[in-house]
Amino acid sequence: MRRLEPSASAVIVVDVQEKLAAAMPAPQMDALTRAATLLIEAARRLGAHVLATEQYPAGLGRTVAPLAEKLAQAGAPVIPKMEFSACDALEFERAFGERAPRTAIVVGMEAHVCVFQTVRELAARGVAVHVPLDGVASRRDDHRLAGLDLCRAAGATITTAETVVFDWLKVAGTDDFKHLSKLIR
Template sequence: MLIRSAESCLVVIDMQERLVPAMQAPARTIRNARTLITAAHELGVPVILTEQYPTGLGTTVPELAKVAAAAEAQILPKMHFSCMEDRGFATAFRATGRRQAVIAGMEAHICVMQTAAEMMEQGFEVFVVTDATSSRTLESEKACLDRLQACGAGIVTTEMVVFEWLGCAGTDAFRALLPLIK
């Protein structure tokens, strides 16, 4: 199935100041999350960011907080590993009315995995963006992606998401987003 901008919500999980430095390929992960947030905003896709225990792990990294503010994204604190277990997030996500969740974030094998699995249990279509998702170790990241793929999640890249959201070339949105994906 294709990822449709009219049916998607972008969920960016726990890309926080004290967490990011410990992750594999943090610069790549942040760059691709920024691209996803920008594309989502351009194409009318709702964006929700989360912060796991921000008192201890800090807030969303400035590079993403800035683009999230420009995209009018919600940034929600949480304590549960699965975002869907947090009432504030679950309410905000369901309020979008979208049936597809495009997920990026940290840590892949904990909060991303639990959120994606629970969303699928609840009947949502889930796509995990590999190049915008990370863990402290490659083994944990791979285990997450393998497990979620076996459960039915789409394992995708940033470019796959952006081009599927766009659907065609030659539009104003395509021209606006092209510099991000060249």
């Protein structure tokens, strides 16, 4: 396993939308929001690419406000889609292909549907995929756990948001470390 390099990484935020979020267990939603916020901010500071998707936004709403704000600050495109796998959406393919990252860090919902299908496709294409277990949610915990198992079986590394950020940072004591460690506490 190679060290994660921000310049060769993309954070992909999958379908963290208003109506879906309302159906998620509160502890999962809190953890997902914290993990995604940390990863988006770390990506912005350290130079990783950030992309987000919205599944059928006319029906499921837009990205939840706290993450929408962070995505805007990071200059991340938010791509509407109807496909379950983001990789099947042409606009996502274009945006992802612009930087052709070697590594994808995938967070979002639901773990057993859109997250899993996106992870499976990215891994099949040779992208090293990391799925922070604190960054995914499903309406039911057994579905979330099945989604994580499916992601692992597809070739993803199951990790945590903090593990990704500290791998990107490499060393303590820098201004980036000081800023990001405040988000971790």
